[in-house]
Amino acid sequence: MHFPSGSPELYSLNSHKYECDERAVVVSASPIGNCIVLLSQRQLHFWTSTHNAIYLGSVIINGTTLDENPATHLLWHPKGENLVVATLQRRILFFEISIDVKNAEVLTPGYREHFLHVGSFASRVHLTNEERLETGIITSLTAGGSNCFFACTTSGVVCVLGWFRQKLLHTWTCHFLSKETHFFTRSDETGKDNMESNSRVARGEILTGTIVDVYYSLQLKLTTFLLSNGNVILARNNVGSDFTNDEIIFSGKCSIAASAARVAINSKHSLIVMTTHAGDVVCKSINEDLSLKPFWNGLKCLKDVGRLGPIGDLQWSPNEELLCVGFYHGGVVVVHYSSVCVYSSVLASHSQRCVVEGCISLSWNNHNHQLFLIEPQQTSFRSFEFSEIISSPVGDLKGYFTPIISFNNEIVRFCGHSPSEDGVTFNDVVNIHSQYAIENYPLIFGAVSPDGAAIVLAGKKGFVIFDRIMRRWHTLRDKKQEREMVCVAQPLWLHSLAVVLPVRMVYTRSYALRIYAHRYLDTKALLVHLPLERMPLQICECHDEGPDIFLLVLDSSNTLLIWRCIISSGKSSTNFTIDVSLELLKRIKLSNCFLNPIEMTAIHPIHLRHQRVPRTPLSSSHNGVEYTLPLVLFVLRGSHALVSLCLSMMLVTEGESLEFHTEDDKSGMPFPITTLRSSGVYKIWIDNSVPIDGGVILVFGDNGISFLHLRGTNDGLPPFILLDEYRIGQFDADSLPIGISTFDGCLLTASSTSDVFCSISGIPPIISMRMTVKPILYNYRVLAVLTRFESLSVETVNGKKVPTTGTPFIPLAWSDRLFYWLERMRSNNTFVPNADYYLYTLIDETPPAGIDQLDRRSAVQATVSLLRRYSEFHSIVVNCVRKVDVSRWQVVLDVLGSPLELFRECLENQRFEEAAHLLRVIMMHGTLCDTTSTPMESLESAMTSAAKLLVFALWQRNINLIHDLLRFASLLHAELVIPVIGDSKDEGVGVWSKFLNAVGFQQNSSNMPLSETDPLYIISAEELPSGGIIPDSVRRRCAIEFLLINYPDVKQAVDDVATKSLMSGHLIVLRDILQEFSLSLPHFIKIKTSTDLMRSLGMGISNNGNEEKINGDNNNNNNNNNNNNNNNNNNIEKNTVDVLLPNIFDGIHDELGLPRSMRCIGSDLRQHLPSPSEMEITYADPALWTTAQGHVYSTPGIVDTLLDLRRLYNIWEEGVIAINIVLMNEVDVVQQIQSNPLLVQTLLNLVTHPKNQGYEVFLRQCIKGSTQLQTPPLST
Structure with a gap:
């Protein structure tokens, strides 16, 4: 799978030789990859075909002009040694190309800075012949194999020209196709022949009009004609790809293709794409009989875009x-x-x-x-650069080794978690080993080791391995070994210890499997050299929990070879040793339906057993038939069907062909092939880590993403393959699945985005394309399998009912595997979303969790029983109840009990957020589900529960939760007190009034303010920030007063938490709590800092100017008999300040996250920190700063926060001086010392704490400054 990456490069003719009005017409890369040719109206321009292409030169096309006869089309020969150019005047020019450009030279850094001179292009690009067509202007050139090519003209004629004869060989028209020698049948979209129209097609009544476009597929030996009358013909011929033959006979199918203008065939997947002049694109699948079946219609990503x-x-x-x-x-x-x-x-x-x-x-x-x-x-x-993505199913997305990487010819990008972008991106970039990349350009194949710690890449020859632990590349030390082999298919890792390379030997032209130990690529790194008779096309492996591995190879002769592989490792005195032994088990000739499949993978037989035990022996047989061979899965080419081949159920001996057994076979052997999905499968992945018996397959197909569970019916014998399918996600037109992470239990999908690095007006923006990865969880479907109840006695296989025999299949079996699997989900934070969504599907989906005949209540009860074992239980259940419809609440509450019981359980377990979400359920549950209860009782329960939770939220200092609870109480309170408007006197008396009377609430409670001696004084309506105009503020104030009056625990909690915050210096928390409850902060501080209250608490606090505001002018009225009392008060003040100020000082640092330092470091930070903002205060010399001041003045917003706090607490001197010290506001600190000399000793005591010693120089300077100001000047 390939995705765009990096920034697009622009290559212009402006710095090269070309005419002023000349424009680029066609760009085409050489089929052998040695150059790129750009066709302009009069010239052929050549570049190297590497990254950062280098201009080679240009050749003028004789006879061409800009206006009357410009060049219009270009086509390469498949071998890259010839090309043809078509002009507007119907000329076909044949060129022979002999550009010898070696990638090793081009990729050398020295050549990137200069043009690569390869000599005169006149001698390297030869015009060998010219042919003129008389059948119209050429509209397209299409390859027709190695001998011929096609030219489609405006007159609807296809001209067949020879590459080597270099002349016109045939002309095909609709009249030619309607001759009796050709035979075409009409088919509908279902692929069935329309026999009634066959004769009319043969007579040419359908084959009218002209040929609009033509396309030839060499692999399928298929020629496609697009007709102007809205038909498309798919035809095979009697000469294969040799269109030089004079007697060519076509036969095929005629299908509808309305308004089609262009056509292209995908041979690998047997697809045909047709486009219209309006820009519509349609794709259809080509069946074996050449009929067409819809594959997809229109580009889904452009569904919201108008016609293009x-x-x-x-x-x-x-x-x-x-x-x-x-x-x-x-x-x-x-x-x-x-x-x-x-x-x-x-x-x-x-x-x-x-x-x-x-x-x-x-x-x-x-x-x-x-x-x-x-x-x-x-x-x-x-x-545009494209990177190939390769993956391994094992890996942690947030760990050091991730299972996804992408690579191109220069760099490797490792996928990893990006905290800055809160997602998974390809953020780790490593340059590929430069020498290997230059000598073996391009890099084609790659594989990731199962543990993600190593990758192998293979280019033109040899291979290279990157060790992510050591962060270095390893190549073969013996360069002769590197040059003698070419990798021909995707490599494969064996237990992260060795890598298997399917190769072609350069000198002998033979094929082989080579297995290398990846740690040390020395002369002993080659562990196995296994010769093969044919070219390997697909290679895969499957393993159990132990060392038992099956190695499977499908070669070009459609033969499947199965080896048993045993890996043993050890450690000698000098090195780490690995030994690999291979034993050939079977060689099976497959039928044509398995020819070159899209994908091949296998499931180890131990994963299909019932109640499997790790490391069980695999040597079971029955009647001479081996039952321990793997189950092989194929995604077939063309049909995109997913089929399984049970090797253990086939009577095959060495050298024999595959023998299929039908239902009438008296041997009783089951049919070895099972169709799991008949069509529409694009990619599959196997997850062997889930704790369920049977195979687990993740399927990406035309219906989206599915979870397939393969299981058997008998214990100990080769099973029938029974299939359970669960839907995971819908089809997404913008995200492509690229791999799975079995560690995280998620399917990984990738999409491309672009970053604009320059958007200055008048300058083209610089665009960088990158890939982002999004995980899709699927373990909730595994939970569905775990809690599934076996309710069917008859299973369905391939559309036929098959009775089950033996012990019923029981997926849920508590074991170490299940425990570790659940704990792994908890460790990677996927347990809650998986369990939450699974419980939601049980409650809301029909059928429950996608399982037919599943009892919903029993399944919910089993799931709740499982989840109760974990601390995340309350979060999962409450979140699920929040999401489901109200009508579905009873399904889960029947198992959990009443909402009040669950609410109390949440409080006992300190799950306050979940308890808050239950308030809505408590309020509505009684009315909806209990016909015996009244709305008053439900509202009373909700209000009481909210008050209980509010107490916990206060002690947790959870401001957000406090805000939500007060809003909920305000809304509930508003419903209670709003009078019902009407003429009848009794209309205002109802259930709400009964509730008010029941809880002792009076509607005029807002006229009963709390005592002014009470520290909790509610701001009046006129004092509200909105001036009492906004009804919401007034209603909120009434609800708060109702809570404080009728629920003493709430009032006491507010008082205790606020007092503790005040004394510990948590000024922001104190401000937020009092603001949420609409309480007066100055009144609270005035009451709490009074000397009498401090004495009652066993403390004292300095009133210093503020006590006059609190207690009046008592000090001025004291007589000489009260001097002892004044001394006691001063002692209380002094002792209190000594204790309280350090706490306030620490609280400010803690709340703002300010670091401490043991000394002044301002001189060290001066050159690195910005100058402080201009304020209305005067700052001390920055040389006196500690790390706290460096943080304060370099972090936006902290200075403003401190100034706001100082204004808010201006009546509390201890708080003000603590803030001034943090700001190092020398002028204000000096003034406070002058007004209260007792602060001198307090400040000296403050810096005796080791963590405050960094402030000693500043405070001594302030004390010294206050002393100098108090000393009067000497008189002269």
Whole structure:
């Protein structure tokens, strides 16, 4: 799978030789990857086909002009040694290309800075012949194999020309196709022949009009004709790909293709894509009989975009996984063959849309890592980099080794968790080993080790391994070994210890499997060299919990080979040793339906057993048939069907072909092939980590993402394959599944986004494309399997009912595997969302959790019983109740009990957030579900519960929860006191009034203010910030007063928490709590800091100017008999300040997160910190700063917060001086010392604490300054 990455590169003709009005027409990459050719109206321009392409030179096309006869089309020969150019005047020019450019030279850094001179291009690009067509202007050139190519003209004629004869060989028209020698049948969308129209097709009544476009698939030996009358013909012929033959006979199917203008075939997946002049795109699947079946209709990513107009070009990538559609005026769209969008310039923002404004020609590089395109009326082409994504199913998304990487020819990107972006991105970039990348360009294959700690990449020859622990690349020390082999298929890891490479030996041209130990690539690194008869196409492995591994290879002769592989490792005195032994078990010739499948994987037989025990022996047989072979899964080419092949159920001996046994076979052997999905499967993954018996398959298909559970019916014998399917996610047109993480229990999907780094007016923006990864959890479906009840006695296999025999299958079996699996979910924070969503599906889905005939109540009871064992139980259950409809509450409450019981349970377990969410349930449950209770009782329960929870929230200092609870109480209170408007006197008396009387609430309670001696004094309506105008503020105040009067525990909690916050210096918490309760902060401070109250608490506090405001002018009226009392008061004040000020000082630092330092470090920070903002106060010398001041003045918002707190607490001298010291406001500190000399000793005592010693220099300077100001000047 490939995704765009990096910034698009622009290559222009402006710095090279070209005419003023000359424009680029066609861009095309050489099929062998040695160069790129840009066709302008009069010249051929050549670049190297590497990253950062280098200009090679240009050749003028003789006979061409800008206006009358410009060049219009270009086509390469499949071997890259010839090309043809078509002109407007119907000329076909044949060129022979002999550009010898070595990638090793081009990729050398020295060549990147200069042009690569390869000599005169006149001698390297030869015009060998010219042919003139008389059948119209050429509209397209299409490859027709290695001998011929097709030219489609405006007159509806297809001209067949030979590459080597270099002349016109045939002309095909609709009249030619309607001759009696050709035979076509009409088919509908279901693929059935319409026999009534066969004769009319043969007579040519359907084959009218002209041929609009033609396409030939070499792999399928299929020729496609697009007709102007709305039909498309898919035809095979009697000559294969040799169209030089004079007697060519076509036969095939005729299907409807309304308004189609262009056509392209995907041979790998047997798909045909057709586009219209209006810009519509439709994809259909090609059946074996050449009939068409809808695959997808329209680009789903453009469903909200209007018509984009004509399509300039349309091409499949070389590996036929991606389709690029270039709109003439709308940019480009790259989609996966499943229709998932990989990149789109059409959907980009305005700043990005200017990067690709249209497309008239595009071309893929031969290694799929680059896409080139030309915009209309330009003298340049753009290059887009694509990276291939490879994955391993094991890995932690938030760990050091992640299971997903992407690579191109220069860099490797490792997928990892990004805290800054709160997601998973490819944020770790490593450059590929430079020498290997240069010598073996391009890199084609790659694989990730199961533990994610190593990757292997293979290029033109040899391979290279990256060790993520050591952060270094390893190559073979013996370069002769590297040069003698070429990797021909995806490598494979064995237990992260060794890597298997399917290779072709360069000198002998033979094929082999080579197994290398990845830690030390020395001369002894080659562990196994296993010769093969044919080229390996697919390779996979399956293993159990132990060392038993099955290695499977499917070769080009459609033969499946199975080895048993045993890996043993040890540690010698000098090195770590690995030994691999292989034993060939079977060689099976498969039928044609398995020919070159899209994907092959296998499930170890131990995973299909009932109640499997790890490391059980695998040597069971029955009647001479081996039952311990793996179950092989294939995604078939063409049909995209998912089928399983049970090797243990086949009577096959060495050298025999596959023998299928039918229902009438007296041997009693079951049919070995099971169709799990008949069509529409794109990709599959196996998860062997889940604690259930049977195989688990994640499927990405046309219906979205599904979870398949394979299980058997007998214990100890090879089972029937029974299938349970669960839906995980809908089809997403913008996210492509790329792998799974069994550790996190999620399927990983990727999408491409773009970052704009420069958007200055008049300057083109710099766009960087990157991939983002989104996980989709699926373990909630595993929970569904675990709690499933076996309720059926008859199972269905391939559409036929099969009775089950033996012991019923019981998925739920408590074991260590289940325990560890659940604990792993808890460790990676996926337990709660999985369990929450599973419980939700049990309650809300029909059938419950997608399981037919499942008793909903029993399933909920079993799930709740499982979840009660974990501390996350309350969070899961309450969140689920919040999401489901009110009518579904009773399903779960029947198991849990009443909402009040659950509420008390949440409080006992300190689950306050969950308890808050239950208040709505408590309020509504009695009215909805209990016909015997009244609304008054439900409201009373809700209010009482809210008051209980409010007490806990206060002690937890959870301001957000306090706010939500008071809002809930206010809304409930508003419903209670709003009078019912009406003429009848009794209309105002109802259930609400009864409730008010029951709880002792009087509607005039707002006229009964709390005592002014009480520290909790509610602000009057006139004192509210809104001036009492907003009814919500008034209602909130009434509800708060109701709570404080009628629930003493709430009032006491507010008093205690506020007092504790005041004495500990948590000024922000105190402010927020009192503001939430609409309480007066100055009144609270005045009462709490009074000397009498401090004495009653065993403390004292300095009133120093404020006591006059509190107690009047008592000190001025004291006589000489009260001097002892004054001394006692002064002692109380002094002792209190000594104790209280350090606490306040610590609280300010803690709340604002200010660091401490043991000394002044301002001189060290002066050059690194910005100058302090201009304030109305005077600051001390920054040289006196501690790390706290460096944090205060370098973090936006902290200074403003401190100034707001100082204004708010201005009547409390201890709080003000503590804030001034933190701000190092020398002027104000000096003034406070002068007004209260007792503070001198207090400040000296403050810096005796080790953590406050950094403030000693500043405070001594303040004390010294206050002393100098108090000393009068000397008289002269």
